[in-house]
Amino acid sequence: MLCKLSMAPLAFSFFFILITFFSSSSEAGSVGINYGRVANDLPTPAKVVELLKAQGLNRVKLYDTDATVLTAFANSGIKVVVAMPNELLANAAADQSFTDAWVQANISTYYPATQIEAIAVGNEVFVDPNNTTKFLVPAMKNVHASLTKYNLDKNIKISSPIALSALQNSFPASSGSFKTELVEPVIKPMLDLLRQTGSYLMVNAYPFFAYAANSDKISLDYALFKENPGVVDSGNGLKYTNLFDAQIDAVFAAMSALKYDDVKIAVSETGWPSAGDSNEIGASPDNAASYNGNLVKRVLSGSGTPLKQNESLDVFLFALFNENQKTGPTSERNYGLFYPTEKKVYDIPLTAEEIKEAPPSGVGKSQVPVSGEVSTTTSKGQTWCVASGGSSEKKLQNALNYACGEGGADCTPIQPGATCYNPNTLEAHASYAFNSYYQKKARASGTCDFGGTAYVVTQPPKYGNCEFPTGY
Secondary structure, three states, X not given: OOOOOOOHHHHHHHHHHHHHHHHOOOOOOOEEEEOOOOOOOOOOHXXXXXXXXXXXXXXEEOOOOOHHHHHHOOOOOOEEEEEEOHHHHHHHHHOHHHHHHHHHHHHHOOOOOOEEEEXXXXXXXXXXXXXXXXXXXXXXXXXXXXXXXOOOOOOOEEEOOEEHHHEEEOOOHHHOEEOHHHHHHHHHHHHHHHHHOOOEEEEEOOHHHHHHHOOOOOOHHHHOOOOOOOEEOOOOOOEEOOHHHHHHHHHHHHHHHOOOOOOEEEEEEEOOOOOOOOOOOOOOHHHHHHHHXXXXXXXXXXXXXXXXXXXXXXXXXXXXXXXXXXXXXXHHHOOOOEOOOOOEOOOXXXXXXXXXXXXXXXXXXOOOOOOOOOOOOOOOOOOEEEEOOOOOHXXXXXXXXXXXXXXOOOOHHHOOOOOOOOOOOHHHHHHHHHHHHHHHOOOOOOOOOOOOOEEEEOOOOOEOOEOOOOOO
């Protein structure tokens, strides 16, 4: 199959459809980002505000109420979610005078110049080793009472991020249920409060964890929002094309089982690490770029989940920076979209405008990390980029056209009579072109994606007698 070097008609048609699609999405969800600071090499909060503005991000979530940070966000036009740390929950639950003072010092002092839109009371409290679960709902009630006292309750919501480990069952999604021991003491009282105050449940959802633990059962394409056969829920017959939607719908199902269908969900954390330990299967820059990039497109499209098709989602990506002082496995220090130098770990669209302007193949500009920017030690073995055999012919052809045309790949060897023309298949030709582009870009992160039609391999590809280059 000859590589079609003339790509203009297909590209224009795809581009026009993409623009129309995103322009017509009036009820699109929003994309924000988590700004963690467990590091000793981060830019100043003032520089962070400028970085977020430059990226078109207008929502940020914090893990505390640091004075310097909240001051930096004043008059920035960026909405801020702040947090009351778990260690304060016992005091907050015991006495409203504590939350009165806390709200005055940490909210009233900065609002409305700093557009605080919500308070996360605790974080993943149910898995807190200090057993703070019993304090959660009383603390939330007192924080809300304090907001009401100072006339802030209409504009500032309260919630508390839960981990998916709060679920007893999550597969299939329709069988979603909360752990029995949590339902009466905390889940139902919390959902009651959220309903009464017009708030929403914050959920931290990480398909990466599920994939890394079950890579023999879960398709990577399914986890990364790439083209795949999908999974049909045996309970309700709904088809899921990605793991993220299935996880969120498991929470919706768990809430529905308790008769809280009317309470909305916001995804307070989700992300994919760009590096990890040897047992952290799937942690890589390409996979992180695919997951976060495709998630942004999915959120900004305005579509809901299969169970809640008409409800768009607000999502906060985790995280803004790689944080070098976080403990635990290597992945914990490599969730950032940016290095502390403010250079991108990989380039993904973060706004609807960027999605419209992206090339037809979905390829973005990649950043080559300089020494020391990746918070891990990895081998420097050779890698190649090949086409995914599971991609549709149309997507693969569009991506091949881009690589051989605007992408600047060397496609001469796959022309008729040339050394790599045989085998004359779309997959073989696309693999050669993709790899040529990937090697020309110095194998930089994000340069082997092509709209989800390509992936990186660590062994030399074999297509007939064709030899794939490893560098230019």
